[in-house]
Amino acid sequence: MDKRALGPGVVEFTVAAPLIARKARAGQFVVVRAHERGERIPLTLADWDSERGTITLVVQEVGKSTRELGEEFAVGDAIRDVAGPLGTPSEIMAYGTVVCVGGGVGIAPIYPIARALHDAGNEVIAIAGARTKELLFWLDRLGQVSDQLIVTTDDGSFGRRGLVTEPLREILASRKVDHVWAIGPAIMMKFCTQVCRELGVPITVSLNSIMIDGTGMCGGCRVEVEGQARFACVDGPEFPGDLVNWDLLLARLGTFKDEERCALERYLAAKEVAR
Amino acid sequence: MIRPTQVPMREQDPKARIHNFDEVPLGYTPDEALEEAARCLQCKNAPCVKGCPVNVDIPKFIREIREGDFRGAIATIKETNNLPAICGRVCPQETQCQAPCTLGRRFEPVAIGRLERFVADWEYANGVGVPRVGDPTGFRVAVIGSGPAGLTCAADLRRLGHAVTVFEALHEPGGVLMYGIPEFRLPKRIVGAEIEGLHRMGVEIQVNVVVGRTLTIDELLADGYAAAFVGTGAGLPKFLGVAGENLIGIYSANEFLTRVNLMRAYLFPEYDTPVKIGRTVAVVGGGNVAMDAARTALRLGAERVMILYRRTEAEMPARAEEVHHAKEEGIEFHTLVNPVRFLGENGRVVGVECIRMELGEPDESGRRRPVPVAGSNFVLPVDTAVIAIGNDPHPLIPRTTPGLQVAREGTIVADEDGCTSREDVFAGGDIVTGAATVISAMGAGKRAAHAIHRYLATGRSGRKPGPPIAVA
Ligand SMILES: Cc1cc2nc3c(=O)[nH]c(=O)nc-3n(C[C@H](O)[C@H](O)[C@H](O)COP(=O)(O)OP(=O)(O)OC[C@H]3O[C@@H](n4cnc5c(N)ncnc54)[C@H](O)[C@@H]3O)c2cc1C
Ligand SMILES: Cc1cc2nc3c(=O)[nH]c(=O)nc-3n(C[C@H](O)[C@H](O)[C@H](O)COP(=O)(O)OP(=O)(O)OC[C@H]3O[C@@H](n4cnc5c(N)ncnc54)[C@H](O)[C@@H]3O)c2cc1C
Ligand code: SF4
Ligand code: SF4
Ligand code: FES
Numbered sequence: 001m002d003k004r005a006l007g008p009g010v011v012e013f014t015v016a017a018p019l020i021a022r023k024a025r026a027g028q029f030v031v032v033r034a035h036e037r038g039e040r041i042p043l044t045l046a047d048w049d050s051e052r053g054t055i056t057l058v059v060q061e062v063g064k065s066t067r068e069l070g071e072e073f074a075v076g077d078a079i080r081d082v083a084g085p086l087g088t089p090s091e092i093m094a095y096g097t098v099v100c101v102g103g104g105v106g107i108a109p110i111y112p113i114a115r116a117l118h119d120a121g122n123e124v125i126a127i128a129g130a131r132t133k134e135l136l137f138w139l140d141r142l143g144q145v146s147d148q149l150i151v152t153t154d155d156g157s158f159g160r161r162g163l164v165t166e167p168l169r170e171i172l173a174s175r176k177v178d179h180v181w182a183i184g185p186a187i188m189m190k191f192c193t194q195v196c197r198e199l200g201v202p203i204t205v206s207l208n209s210i211m212i213d214g215t216g217m218c219g220g221c222r223v224e225v226e227g228q229a230r231f232a233c234v235d236g237p238e239f240p241g242d243l244v245n246w247d248l249l250l251a252r253l254g255t256f257k258d259e260e261r262c263a264l265e266r267y268l269a270a271k272e273v274a275r
Numbered sequence: 276m277i278r279p280t281q282v283p284m285r286e287q288d289p290k291a292r293i294h295n296f297d298e299v300p301l302g303y304t305p306d307e308a309l310e311e312a313a314r315c316l317q318c319k320n321a322p323c324v325k326g327c328p329v330n331v332d333i334p335k336f337i338r339e340i341r342e343g344d345f346r347g348a349i350a351t352i353k354e355t356n357n358l359p360a361i362c363g364r365v366c367p368q369e370t371q372c373q374a375p376c377t378l379g380r381r382f383e384p385v386a387i388g389r390l391e392r393f394v395a396d397w398e399y400a401n402g403v404g405v406p407r408v409g410d411p412t413g414f415r416v417a418v419i420g421s422g423p424a425g426l427t428c429a430a431d432l433r434r435l436g437h438a439v440t441v442f443e444a445l446h447e448p449g450g451v452l453m454y455g456i457p458e459f460r461l462p463k464r465i466v467g468a469e470i471e472g473l474h475r476m477g478v479e480i481q482v483n484v485v486v487g488r489t490l491t492i493d494e495l496l497a498d499g500y501a502a503a504f505v506g507t508g509a510g511l512p513k514f515l516g517v518a519g520e521n522l523i524g525i526y527s528a529n530e531f532l533t534r535v536n537l538m539r540a541y542l543f544p545e546y547d548t549p550v551k552i553g554r555t556v557a558v559v560g561g562g563n564v565a566m567d568a569a570r571t572a573l574r575l576g577a578e579r580v581m582i583l584y585r586r587t588e589a590e591m592p593a594r595a596e597e598v599h600h601a602k603e604e605g606i607e608f609h610t611l612v613n614p615v616r617f618l619g620e621n622g623r624v625v626g627v628e629c630i631r632m633e634l635g636e637p638d639e640s641g642r643r644r645p646v647p648v649a650g651s652n653f654v655l656p657v658d659t660a661v662i663a664i665g666n667d668p669h670p671l672i673p674r675t676t677p678g679l680q681v682a683r684e685g686t687i688v689a690d691e692d693g694c695t696s697r698e699d700v701f702a703g704g705d706i707v708t709g710a711a712t713v714i715s716a717m718g719a720g721k722r723a724a725h726a727i728h729r730y731l732a733t734g735r736s737g738r739k740p741g742p743p744i745a746v747a
Contacts, residue, residue: 019489033446039538039547040446065547081446083483212538212548215444215485216669217510218530222521229514229521234671248521251622255523259549266544 018053027090044109058108096178103184129164193241363392409436422450424506424704431724519617528663553658560663693723
């Protein structure tokens with residue numbers, strides 16, 4: 001395993017997983033369990049190399065499991081379990097002009113999709129956004145697979161100041177766009193969907209509901225799309241944004257808030273003691 | 276004088292056990308086993324054997340117990356049943372081997388399951404032999420899924436001398452035995468010991484391989500596997516399809532039990548996976564899965580746990596012993612009720628609206644069909660609900676294996692021997708029958724191993740000629 005910091009709390013891992021690397025397609029993910037007592041967490045395939053047999057994951061440290069990955073795992077360590085590739089691949093075809101929006105750590109999963117769309121002959125306009133300059137990464141890579149790259153930061157420390165929805169709205173209002181792809185925090189995808197709805201452009205989003213098995217066995221990842229319960233891990237994770245019940249997704253993401261806080265505090269306390 | 280009743284098995288006191296995940300029945304001592312074995316009439320026609328899906332030679336193993344030959348008794352059972360410690364615990368004996376027991380016509384039937392468990396546990400305590408493995412045949416077989424069907428098929432193929440690799444989607448092998456049936460009913464060390472036995476026989480187990488995603492069956496066959504057995508189970512949870520079912524606090528039984536069993540959420544925060552349990556829990560359903568979910572909820576600290584079932588207790592598919600245990604532990608049984616919607620506040624479930632049911636005409640299954648009583652709606656306040664109304668077959672393999680015939684219910688079409696519409700692909704267990712039992716899945720795995728053996732020897736699967744292959 002190889003590891004590289006991309007910014008504060010954002011880490012890139014390259015993991016040997018030849019079977020997964022051989023099969024990986026844009027839009028798919030893996031489920032990772034870091035150690036014997038760990039939980040299963042889904043992470044998107046941000047890149048892969050079928051010849052070297054490696055996959056690349058970009059992890060944002062938000063709670064115990066992701067912080068542990070970022071802080072406790074070093075180059076050469078093995079992640080206990082990696083299963084995949086899971087989920088239905090992105091529907092890549094010649095749309096015409098596509099805007100790809102990546103917010104925060106969502107810049108990583110949008111990259112292989114932009115690349116596949118670009119390879120399929122689409123004109124790709126990429127928008128990458130983050131809170132601040134230090135949290136931006138892979139802009140060079142994204143630039144290579146897009147015809148135009150727009151960067152935003154909430155605080156204006158790099159690129160345009162503001163949210164990704166602003167350039168998105170301007171582009172959709174000023175020229176013909178055939179499709180939009182957005183990956184990032186649920187709330188960002190929700191607002192991107194609103195913009196697309198107003199301007200009549202179809203949008204695909206990647207839903208990050210809470211998962212366990214990632215194979216369709218537990219139903220914990222269920223989301224509501226067009227009023228129907230769907231399993232994000234097999235029917236998705238990508239769905240048409242305008243059919244998603246966003247409030248339900250946002251509520252369900254908070255299911256285990258108290259337990260997550262407890263796990264994180266306990267982890268940090270143990271670290272403190274160790275120091 | 277024959278003792279009219281079964282020698283009781285000591286159990287953890289209900290008051291104590293609802294606070295722990297330790298096993299409930301404690302097993303027989305040798306003396307108790309001898310006393311129970313003495314009740315067997317050693318019938319010549321042995322009706323009990325016909326009641327067992329894998330035809331364990333019951334009178335013989337009970338005779339061996341009587342003679343104090345426990346080693347012989349376990350060998351007898353293992354001739355047809357690889358997993359006696361598991362079957363002795365989870366088989367629905369009252370509808371299988373014990374139902375036709377001659378003694379049962381006048382008294383309680385012989386406690387065959389408890390005796391089976393006794394000798395299996397005795398073997399664990401006294402050293403388990405590794406079964407002899409046949410001379411290498413040069414063939415490799417892929418077994419997909421590591422539930423009872425896959426484990427049994429793998430063991431038997433290995434005994435016949437074939438090289439076997441088991442591919443399992445999850446990070447631990449065992450299927451429902453690992454992720455579904457709780458620790459207090461089937462300790463995971465027992466499942467672990469069986470899997471260790473397979474390792475020692477030289478079976479290779481690859482976890483984290485989702486066949487259909489990581490690899491397809493055709494890729495495995497192209498890669499040197501001469502045949503494949505599909506034992507992927509019925510793992511797709513059903514939901515009621517009523518309003519409010521996606522509120523926070525409503526789990527499928529699979530999610531709830533997977534969190535607790537496979538991921539050890541009952542040990543959170545020692546283990547990282549959480550589970551949230553409220554004070555008042557409704558479990559919808561009347562099978563083993565519902566009993567397991569209800570009893571698990573109680574152990575996680577719920578104050579009140581209710582089973583909501585739309586028929587009467589007589590129609591409940593759960594094992595009698597589990598219903599009995601659940602009642603002892605204080606689970607409330609609300610029968611002839613059906614949820615019509617869930618009520619929420621701030622996205623969380625706060626109640627379930629139910630309607631009362633009455634039994635009407637018998638349906639296809641012969642059970643009287645429950646029909647709603649108009650206007651009888653009422654609300655039960657709950658803060659957690661578990662939907663345990665069954666599972667459908669997993670669609671991934673059928674979808675990614677061209678030429679594999681699938682029935683309307685999503686099950687793979689296969690005959691008694693596990694032969695499918697494809698000569699080189701065999702299937703058995705819940706993926707063929709729909710959700711059934713551990714022992715029937717094992718029986719299917721065993722028959723398929725022999726069919727695969729025939730196929731490897733002759734190049735023909737022995738599939739009955741001509742469509743349609745009957746759905747088992
Ligand atoms: C399909 C998919 C792809 C994803 N790809 C990436 C990625 O490439 N990079 C990345 O950094 N993150 C990704 N995530 C999110 C990542 O899985 C969560 O951040 C991680 O599980 C949080 O675990 P934790 O213990 O660190 O945090 P916790 O403190 O446990 O949780 C923080 C928040 O993360 C969410 N979360 C918690 N557990 C899970 C779970 N088992 N599954 C999903 N979400 C959960 C909840 O909303 C929770 O409030 C993806 C999620 C999904 C569903
Ligand atoms: C909670 C619960 C309690 C039960 N209690 C009892 C009981 O008391 N007595 C009884 O007799 N029966 C009981 N049953 C039923 C019994 O467990 C099942 O009938 C039996 O396990 C079926 O065995 P199987 O081998 O067909 O499938 P499973 O046990 O379901 O195993 C299938 C395995 O295949 C794996 N798999 C699925 N898809 C793939 C794939 N694409 N690639 C690789 N691997 C895959 C799964 O992860 C799983 O490990 C219970 C079931 C449940 C859920
Ligand atoms: S395997 Fe099950 S049915 Fe057969 S004898 Fe044993 S307990 Fe009875
Ligand atoms: S039917 Fe009952 S009494 Fe007769 S041999 Fe079988 S177990 Fe013994
Ligand atoms: S994560 Fe379990 S069904 Fe999707």
